[in-house]
Amino acid sequence: SYQQGFVIDESGTLIDESLWSFSVVEPVFDFIKESLSYNLNYYDIFGHSAGAQFVHRYILFKPFSRVRKAVAANSGWYTVPDTTINYPYGLNGVNYSNINLIHSFGKNLEIHLGLLDNNPNDPSLRKTPEANAQGLHRLDRGRYFMIKSDSIAQSHNNPFNWVKKEVPNVDHDHAGMSVYAADELY
Secondary structure: OHHHOOOEOOOOOEOOHHHOHHHHHHHHHHHHHHHOOOOOOOEEEEEEOHHHHHHHHHHHHOOOOOEEEEEEEOOOOOOOOOOOOEOOOOOEOOOOOHHHHHHHHHOOEEEEEEOOOOOOOOOOOOOOHHHHOOOOOHHHHHHHHHHHHHHHHHHOOOOOOOEEEEEOOOOOOHHHHHHHHHHHHO
């Protein structure tokens, strides 16, 4: 699926990086930049739900991108930057390097969590054992992701620029999260 980046195929085999959905973003930015005579050499990125899954994985897999600020809001589950957990729940099996991890942790990534996005029975919520190990709903999974990511960064003595922001009175609502993200981005 696009939000997992098409990094591996159905058999678990690593796909050539040029075919990843993550590899499309920079060329699209170059096209837009040239078409619109855009002078800045960076962009911001926002995603909600499956889009948030794409955004946080994009930061992990494309740490040298020109993203200035990334906001991932209410992701259903996460790829934790843990090389002992198999992809897509962790980074095992995708030839992930410590250099990428250092640069990913240095990116300006905000994880936005709706405080009311806490329904463990949401029919669109992934309920695999691996996803449930992150928490039983999106709010807990986001908190887990940030705690685990911070712990991994500290264990490697890496700077950690990711932040978690909890949004009051919002559940799994793209409009409510978008308003908050827009205020944060601009």
